[in-house]
Amino acid sequence: MMDILNILMSESFWAASLRIATPLIFGVLGALLCEKSGVLNLGIEGIFVTGAMVGWMAVWLGLGLWGGVLAAAVAGAAFGLLHAILTVPLGLSQHVSGLGVTLFATSLSYFTYRTALPTVSSPPKIESFRALDIPVLSDLPFLGPVLFQQTAFTWLALLMVLLVWYVLNRTPLGVAIQAVGDNPDSVDAQGLSVYGLRIGAVVAGSALMALGGAFLTMSAFDSFFFGMVNGRGWICIALVIFASWRPGKALLGALLFGAFDALQVRLQTEVGALVPSQVFIAAPYVLSIVALVIAARRADYPRALLTPWFKGQR
Amino acid sequence: MTDTKVLSLNGLSKRFGSVIANDCVDLELHKGEVLALLGENGAGKTTLMNMLFGHYMPDAGTVEVADEAGQMQALPLGHPQAALAAGIGMVHQHFALAENLSALNNIVLGSERLSLLRRDLKAARAKIERIMQHTGLTVTLDTPVGRLSVGERQRVEILKALYRDVRILVLDEPTAVLTPQEADTLFENIGAMTREGLSVIFISHKLREVLAFSQRIAVLRHGKKVGEIATAEADERIIARMMVGADTPETARQEMTPGAPVLTLQDVSVTGRSKRDSLTGANLTVHAHEILGIAGVSGNGQSALAGLISGLNRPTSGRVTLAAEEVAQVTPTNMIKAGVGRIPEDRHHDGMVGAMSVAENMVIERLSDPEVQSAGFLKKDAITANAEKLTADYDVRGPGVGARARLLSGGNIQKMILARVFEQSPKLILANQPTRGLDMLAASEVARRLLEARAAGAGIVLISEDLDEILGLADRVVVIHDGEMIEAETRDREAIGLMMAGEVTPHEPQQSGAETQ
Amino acid sequence: AAEAVKVAAIYTLPVEQQWISRIHKALNAAAERGDIEYVFSENVANTDYERVMREYAEQGKQLIVGEVFGLERAARKVAKDYPETAFLMGSSFGAVAPNFSVFDNWIHEPSYLSGMVAGAATESNVIGMVGGYAIPEVNRLMHAFMDGAREVNPEVKFIVNFIDSWYDPPKAKESAFAMMDAGADIMYAERFGVSDAAVERGVKAIGNVIDTSGDYPGTILASALWHMEATIDKAVASVASGSFEASDYGQYSFMAYGGGSLVMDEALISADVVEKVRAKEADILGGMFRVNVNDDRPVSDN
């Protein structure tokens, strides 16, 4: 018990939680934006891979770190556009299109990487984002190391939480996105474009997802590996529901998941000899389900989620 | 009313697959005029208005609208945005509201530029409050629409249109879910606005309000405009002739001696999600050969009562007795087995599985019946034969018994449900808003069938917001208000209306545990 | 020169994976010398592995290299169906006549030596070890490493963690950070990501299988390297000369055959430790010392 308490009190634990949470924050915000408009985007896992690959490769090709961020976002947006076209004007199954996009984005990224770098034995490294050592602030007790020694990429994630929250709740565009996810007819009847709003939300959401992937190769690590996304995208799909489609709760959910994960590695080192490591590894997933069961009754779904809308049809 | 033309529809046509919904329809509207658009279910009224508003793209024809200066301008078709810009507002037959947003947001939606980074809701709120004051259409602006009653939602729909400063207002069955009082208030307010220059087209199946509030009537039949008439020269007979080409049969209710009780509720309470759909200590008896009318403004416990009789809601306390036998467990299956026929309020939502065939929907309530299945496998031929017989007997018209039920029109869906219910010779029938949205012919058909069932010995619980309908059919009237039921000793419209508003109570309303549960 | 031998390799993971990269490297080297014509399939799912083996055999490849840990029986069945083709497979089991040979990365010897370096270097007496999955290939090297460390420093304690993934450098990195928080000042870098964490925190790391000292200058104290060249060259030569036989090539990974070696960054290690390690290395090479083989899952000391 003391051990757990010590861990929970340590700044490095919370710093790790935030670091682990960062890609999830991007992913869950992206998924949230898509779903708020009524489109489930299971392409997320593949878009993560693309973001990781493209962001890394852009930097490797000399476009600079922020060039890489931009490139990843653009690549994510492109796959988002594909998913949006398939599911919005064409109204195809969002499940299948999403899984198809995941398969497509993943295999295209892998194929491109391998064709570009056929004979690497150890993947090339880039100069990745560095922790921003903000003078004075970084030296604050506790908060300093937790918050102010993260990379700019993590700050970008936190900024995005604010931005998405603001856009959704404080701008006409956000209100329209919320409306189109609830009842597309309401938007159509007020002279707004259902397709435009949905496509826009899916494209923007997918760009955010890709940043989650890019964080893995540009901040959490500095090279690209096959399989390194390792299910993080799927986690985000679960977190959105946990977050009940609210950006603030999304941040909380991602942080909680990050904290579980950070605790898991620490506890495993502490009591690893007594309990099978799998118990710890499974803990975040099990706890997510438990949290979901507790929160389920209160989750308010975008009512039009999964339902395509065609102009002039019923 | 002036003679200034504000709108002209020229030769609008629209077909859906093989259905010709509108066939070269011409229509004109003048400044300050209230034009009623009538026609049977499926005649093409909504389609015509949807083309005007840009939801549907016409196959042929044009629309012209007067601009601010009164010049007729061609309206770009297929764009609601263009219609809104031209000063046309539309209140849709089926609500087009985002339930997760407040009324305020629903009203303002689309009127702000999407690229704005900030919203100025103060001005919007002030403007809406002005409109509400002016028209008497009040709603709570900050509650999510999902939590508003149907009546309130209808008001939001109308406010949406008025907020845009429309010069032409289209109302598609705006009163289908309003009480007669609410409807009257609405039309009085609209009348006031037409005197300030608003022009209105409204669609309704309720001839009473058409005759009272319109100046001109246009009638569609099978997609064609079959005539126009000044309201002053019209009466119910003439209109009915124009609509269906024949007289509507009169439904005459004969007095009957009630038989033994078929349903008794003793101190029954039902706890719903809110007070709106709860029932407190209800006592009720329905006899054979009797129609019991439940009058009340919607959202006063009708859904809880209907849910109870359908078997969807379990009572939290009290006894439910059907034909002298207490119902041990209230479930849909048990109620069906005990001989309760249910006509649900929302036929699309609860009454049918739209994606399944008409034939399948006809047997959906008796899947364990050996006529329908043997050893767990469906008797397809018997099911088809049953459906063919019923569609013939009950005049259910549509693309055939093998077609998806969704393809039937609203009136025919209702007939399909009636066939399913009456064919089982139920002892008790729950008829919840059975004629809502139906045209005169279809409505009178429903009434005739209900009376027939009563004559055959069924007890009927008729829930309706249409007081005229209740007074026309019911042997006894019970008023439901705030989850409590009081028998009306009178048949006076005024007095019952006051009871519906909760202004006459025999005893103080008790605070029940229903809300805190 | 003789005609190039047609070689195909089938890997269950991408060629970047450390273990596989060593085979890939040796085959690429042979191809560059012109000894072989080399093709490969990477990331082949176990379900598909048998089909791929048969496809290559049908194509007339003379030597098929790969790893059959997940499908020992099926692989031997395929070999039996294609007696003309030589198979050289990473395997935990034995060879099967006439054409199925096996190998494994037996670099427990240099691992032991690298453990000695680590044991001498730790000041906190805590060493962290991050692994992928607890499979014998990994466990045995970890145990050898731990034995080596304990030989020079009986006080040393180990923290062991498996991330249950071959490829999740960010996760491996977080795991390493957690160990450093718990006091580890030397990291055994079985996975990509661990050395990166070491660099960031300024602690030292021990490499495994591949030499990454170029990527992390000043951080890698020593590495136990695996060289597949001896194994591959031997097999290719025997295929070329028509004398390929079923045998266990495992020994070609031993230090004595040049299949395993230790590199040290002598600038980072005190001279007496270097000397001690070199002496042990000589003992091993001379057959005076045998490193114990233990395939059990290693656990943290408490």
Add this chain to the structure above:
Amino acid sequence: MIRIEPRAATSQAFKLGLPVLSAVIALLAAAIPLAFAGANILTAYGEMVKGVFGSLFAVSEMLTRATPLIFTGLAAALAFRARLWNIGAEGQLYLGAMAAVAIGAGAIEAPSYILVPVIIVMGCAAGAAGMVVPTVLKTRFGADEVVTTLLLNFIVLIFLQYMLEGPLKDPMGMGWPQSAPILDEGTLPGLMTRMRVHSGLIIALVAAAVAQVMLSRSVWGFKLRAVGENAPAARHAGIGVDRTLLSVAIVSGGLAGMAGVSEVAGLKGYLTADLSPGFGYTGIVVAMLAGLSPVGVVVAALFIASVFVGADSMSRSMGVSSYLADLIVSMSLLCVLIGGFFARYKITRSAPTKGEAS
């Protein structure tokens, strides 16, 4: 203005031809990555066809790969028909496989006419259990099953890891995390000598036929469809919605579990953590391509298997990266999906007719 309209009536030839046409288009599109990788495109197509149909072995491989996809495709199709979004077939597959090896690897010794059925029943039961849990969480607590089934996939995989390192570990496995092999008596017999295709395929085909009949002809299928299309109406009509969902969950999970049994008892012989290269997820794709029709699932599974096996084999003979196979599969999937759209809808460009202005 561009509009999307439902097609009134389409000929049978059109309905069948369009998916084929889309598949062809997808394969033509595969020329792009092929050219990018510098391969001779014509040869590549030849190799691709050869890879699926070029020999009995190739056909057998294709059928082998289609077998688990039929099971997982059926699992998804039936569940989705009832609007029960089972994304967890992957986990249920492993549960089925675990049950199969737990029983078949020596726990029971019995002749094969007893052992094989027992393994199948227990495997299906394990898979079913894996779907019952999220379904109960859904009906009891309203927990979204997309998420719970998705998360359970991870949990089952971690559990599998534990089982393979612990209770199920093969004592003769040299320490590898793998189960002991299924006894010969517990093995699903092969269909052809020296080929991998096994009798799991027959079971899959029978399951598809039974599912088809049950769906359209049985009361259970009626209830399933009613609940899927309109649950409130079904409840109103006296159909036990929760009970129906539970029964669908059992069947769907059972079929996914059967995929695991078939793979482990028909093909692999013992269980490792990489038994399935995502069959559970591909099953969803198969089901949707099939329009959720059981018979269609068979066709879609054969299609996906053909494209994968053909493209995979081609990538090998052309010496291009083997990731090309997945790429071609994903492109085919997307194209067929779009083709399915055009079978149901047409896109028309309509200029508003100009009437004379008065």
